[in-house]
Amino acid sequence: MRAAVTLAPSALAIPVLLAVAPGDARAEAGACSGDDPPIAVVVEGATPALERAIFVDLAAELARTDLCARLEAGTPPDAPGARPARRAPAIARVTIRVAPEGVAAVRVDDEVTHKRLERTVEVAGLEDDGRALAIAIAADELLRASWVELTLKRRDAAAPAEPVPPAVRASVDELRKAPPGAGAGAGANEIGLRATVAAYGGGQVQLGGALFFRRDFRRDLGGDALPSLAASVFVYGREALPASAALGTVLGHAAGGGASLSVYVARTARARLGVEAAAEVGYVVFEGRAEGGASASRFGGPTAFGALGVTADLDLRPVRLGASVGALAPFLMVEALEGDTVVTGMGGPGVLAAMGAGVAF
DSSP states (O other): OEEEEEEOOOOOOOOOOOOOOOOHHHHHHHBOOTTOOEEEEEEESSOHHHHHHHHHHHHHHHHTTTOEEEEOOSSOTTSTTOOOOOSOOOSEEEEEEEOTTSEEEEEEEETTTTEEEEEEEEOTTOOHHHHHHHHHHHHHHHHHHHTGGGGOOOTTOOOOSSOOOHHHHHHHHHHHHSOTTTTTTTTOEEEEEEEEEEEOTTSOEEEEEEEEEEEESSSOTTOSOSSEEEEEEEEEEEEEOOEEETTEEEEEEEEEEEEEEEEEEEEOSSEEEEEEEEEEEEEEEEEEEEOTTOOOOEEEEEEEEEEEEEEEEEEETTEEEEEEEEEEEEEEEEEEEETTEEEEESOSSEEEEEEEEEEEO
């Protein structure tokens, strides 16, 4: 048996895994109990389902720094005719007004700094769960923006009008510890593993895995911008299924690395779908196992592929699940020969599929 290296034109699909916002269980962890000082949340103009979804997602965001949320009716507790509050007074009041045309107005009345901040969020075209998460993230960011001055250590910085509650102090301490830009990029990086199956037109079928690092160029899946981009780099190792020949068996061992770019074009709050292009370079070794007195050899050569495929992600943050499948073809391929007959090879059009999980940070 002998092997040959052949040049050929071509295409590959390397997967990139996805991201996801936590579910209702996280919100329960962010709900207030007892005398915990809450963030009061008021949602106006939304359906009951959307109101609940906004509160669930906002409570989950606040729970990241041990803050809790309390859903309230629209009448401020200090308004004329309002019933006296029997619960712990709110640290801040977040009022969200959802307009029919798909615009949400978010206002924060902060009792710690006595500030009022406002912003609008475009959520037209999103599903209800996507709208809820986008609005919740905007409200969380606006609230923490009100506390930014508490992180300052200038001599002329004004002291807070009221003592800073421990929960707010803890949240501010987290902001101090975070590196620049950490708030905008939380969860934007991901590292993980995936299992891969590659089937080549030349007859080779390889099973293996890949270690990848991905950078997502959005803060979170709940953002309102489409398309969104993610890029990844990876290294892989794959073993070929034994290929039978008249005079024996051929084994294959492949390793290499590459990069991919994913463009996401559709999503919900916790999942997204996109197209992906990738390039991969590597090295494959074919090893002959001769039978019946025949001679065998071992031969290796470089490989190069390109690919185009579909990728889908599901975010269970901090864990992200992902899968992809795509069409591949070689730029540079290696084949194992028995005489002039191709026994197996990484040539011709093929398919690459992958599935795995990563951790966002």
